[in-house]
Amino acid sequence: xxxxxxxxxxxxxxxxxxxxxxxxxxxxxxxxxxxxxxxxxxxxxxxxxxxxxxxxxxxxxxxxxxxxxxxxxxxxxxxxxxxxxxxxxxxxxxxxxxxxxxxxxxxxxxxxxxxxxxxxxxxxxxxxxxxxxxxxxxx
Numbered sequence: 001x002x003x004x005x006x007x008x009x010x011x012x013x014x015x016x017x018x019x020x021x022x023x024x025x026x027x028x029x030x031x032x033x034x035x036x037x038x039x040x041x042x043x044x045x046x047x048x049x050x051x052x053x054x055x056x057x058x059x060x061x062x063x064x065x066x067x068x069x070x071x072x073x074x075x076x077x078x079x080x081x082x083x084x085x086x087x088x089x090x091x092x093x094x095x096x097x098x099x100x101x102x103x104x105x106x107x108x109x110x111x112x113x114x115x116x117x118x119x120x121x122x123x124x125x126x127x128x129x130x131x132x133x134x135x136x137x138x139x
Contacts, residue, residue, distance in 0.1 A: 005066040055118040055119060065133040106126070107126075
């Protein structure tokens with residue numbers, strides 16, 4: 001577990017970087033700048049300074065989530081808001097991660113590869129539980 005999702009995510013990231021030269025160049029500058037400080041050694045500290053790399057990875061995971069749907073089970077009866085529909089305890093529920101990640105209500109221009117969505121300035125605008133590449137909660 002983890003090898004396929006990691007290699008697939010890297011493949012999609014490289015695909016997007018090849019399509020968006022300006023993003024590739026910005027990321028390249030950040031990586032080179034961090035590596036200069038550590039004399040070319042990749043360290044935990046240098047990785048933790050690569051904020052734009054984190055944005056690129058998060059945006060890649062948004063566009064290409066390794067887990068496109070999540071299956072959950074209701075732990076109690078739940079009435080859907082503004083309806084007379086009740087999900088009974090024990091009912092299987094499928095959550096469309098792709099649906100959330102591509103919903104323009106949560107991600108304007110969802111087809112666009114935009115790592116800046118995950119910048120410190122914009123990250124707070126992401127609705128909790130709409131970034132679920134691995135089935136987790138908010139960032």
